[in-house]
Amino acid sequence: MILKIDADFYLMISRLLFFAFFVASLFRVSAQPQLELFSVATGFSSPVSIANANDGSNRLFIVERGGQIKIINHIPTGTVLPLPFLNISGIIASGGESGLLGLVFHPQFPDTPYFFVNYTINETGQLKTKVVRYTVSADPNIADINSALQILEVDQPHDNHNAGDIKFGPDGYLYITMGDGGSGEDPDNYAQDTASLLGSLLRIDISGDDFPADPDANYMIPPTNPFVGFPGYREEFWSIGLRNPWRISFDRMTGDLWIADVGQVMREEVNFQQNGSAGGQNYGWSCKEGNQSPFFNPCIPGPLTDPIFDYVRADGRSITGGFVYRGNAFSNLKGYYVVADYATGNFWTINSTNFNDVTKFPLLSNIASFGESDSGELYAAKRNSGTIYRVFDSTACEDVVQISVHNDSLYLADSLINSDAPVTIGPAIQYFSPNIELSSPFSVAINANFEAQTISCFQQIITGQF
Ligand SMILES: [Ca+2]
Ligand SMILES: [Ca+2]
Numbered sequence: 001m002i003l004k005i006d007a008d009f010y011l012m013i014s015r016l017l018f019f020a021f022f023v024a025s026l027f028r029v030s031a032q033p034q035l036e037l038f039s040v041a042t043g044f045s046s047p048v049s050i051a052n053a054n055d056g057s058n059r060l061f062i063v064e065r066g067g068q069i070k071i072i073n074h075i076p077t078g079t080v081l082p083l084p085f086l087n088i089s090g091i092i093a094s095g096g097e098s099g100l101l102g103l104v105f106h107p108q109f110p111d112t113p114y115f116f117v118n119y120t121i122n123e124t125g126q127l128k129t130k131v132v133r134y135t136v137s138a139d140p141n142i143a144d145i146n147s148a149l150q151i152l153e154v155d156q157p158h159d160n161h162n163a164g165d166i167k168f169g170p171d172g173y174l175y176i177t178m179g180d181g182g183s184g185e186d187p188d189n190y191a192q193d194t195a196s197l198l199g200s201l202l203r204i205d206i207s208g209d210d211f212p213a214d215p216d217a218n219y220m221i222p223p224t225n226p227f228v229g230f231p232g233y234r235e236e237f238w239s240i241g242l243r244n245p246w247r248i249s250f251d252r253m254t255g256d257l258w259i260a261d262v263g264q265v266m267r268e269e270v271n272f273q274q275n276g277s278a279g280g281q282n283y284g285w286s287c288k289e290g291n292q293s294p295f296f297n298p299c300i301p302g303p304l305t306d307p308i309f310d311y312v313r314a315d316g317r318s319i320t321g322g323f324v325y326r327g328n329a330f331s332n333l334k335g336y337y338v339v340a341d342y343a344t345g346n347f348w349t350i351n352s353t354n355f356n357d358v359t360k361f362p363l364l365s366n367i368a369s370f371g372e373s374d375s376g377e378l379y380a381a382k383r384n385s386g387t388i389y390r391v392f393d394s395t396a397c398e399d400v401v402q403i404s405v406h407n408d409s410l411y412l413a414d415s416l417i418n419s420d421a422p423v424t425i426g427p428a429i430q431y432f433s434p435n436i437e438l439s440s441p442f443s444v445a446i447n448a449n450f451e452a453q454t455i456s457c458f459q460q461i462i463t464g465q466f
Pocket of ligand 1: 214217
């Protein structure tokens with residue numbers, strides 16, 4: 001009798017457990033991503049940008065502030081090529097917020113073998129931002145150092161707020177972020193000065209030259225730019241009223257534009273612009289900071305566009321814009337914009353179709369940039385340690401319910417909480433999650449009793465083999 005009750009009880013518990021896991025699996029389908037990081041490669045000097053060539057090679061190009069671009073040639077092993085792709089450290093001015101700051105490849109690369117860089121330089125005592133085109137040499141891993149063609153230059157009145165991002169939009173035009181010229185509180189109100197290129201987002205056409213008499217300006221103004229023909233306005237403007245739009249990105253699926261603008265004393269902000277926008281937005285600096293009105297300076301008349309997300313000083317002091325994740329590895333992360341604060345190490349996910357769906361993850365500080373691989377996987381550069389991390393969603397592998405660390409190994413537990421000897425599946429890595437803080441390399445191990453598909457899933461995630 002007792003045995004029978006025990007058997008019934010066992011059956012009931014089993015059914016309850018089965019039901020619980022069934023319900024849990026239903027919730028898992030629409031689970032929120034759980035943002036984490038692990039190291040891919042290290043040894044870089046002040047990495048401030050990450051780019052891909054979109055040529056199927058899946059190389060990551062790491063921009064060092066001091067003037068070199070290096071190539072991670074094989075992401076799964078973190079192999080960095082010994083020779084830099086480009087070295088212009090003898091030309092540029094670097095340090096603080098100055099240096100080699102931006103890199104983008106031509107949309108038709110490698111058929112059109114151009115790439116573009118954004119850097120600061122001192123010429124006859126004047127600090128300038130320059131956008132320069134280079135050509136790749138016969139060796140796809142080496143740029144032709146003698147191929148430089150200047151696209152444009154802008155004088156910088158102070159050495160900070162150089163922004164410096166460059167990206168091609170889905171329209172094929174080149175977008176260039178310009179800071180407000182620096183110092184603090186935009187003392188000369190450049191961001192609202194329609195005769196100055198500072199404090200704005202520029203849009204130019206690099207397929208020709210509207211300025212044949214000017215060797216320093218080699219680009220065209222798209223006829224559909226919002227201020228073409230407006231007296232007193234620079235026609236290069238796409239939008240204005242920005243303070244230090246350090247990093248922008250276009251959603252590779254929708255073409256929507258995300259602009260992260262670094263704040264002064266009150267707010268860090270994310271601005272959103274839907275693909276197909278006519279441009280011309282005034283993002284409000286410096287009569288507004290985030291959704292606040294500090295009244296540092298008056299804004300020009302007309303409507304202002306507020307950010308879709310901003311955060312206060314307690315959460316961060318310098319925003320590093322990211323990307324909307326469109327890779328294949330992490331289904332729960334798809335469609336989320338990932339952004340971080342350089343000072344506090346907070347990361348956020350923002351649902352690109354519901355801006356109220358925002359989650360904060362305290363992870364890792366000194367993230368200077370994000371970047372996408374050819375395949376849309378997301379990477380982050382930690383400037384002070386010179387390390388590149390893969391952004392990772394730990395909900396990706398079915399049946400992983402717990403992550404823990406013992407004796408410098410990372411353990412992943414499944415729903416049966418097996419505890420056999422771990423299986424090491426990857427090289428020593430650094431791993432960061434909101435619940436686990438480690439700062440030194442350690443090895444990754446998973447339980448030997450995992451189903452083969454779960455082990456395979458984590459092996460792919462850890463080694464980046466997609
Ligand atoms: Ca010219
Ligand atoms: Ca703003």
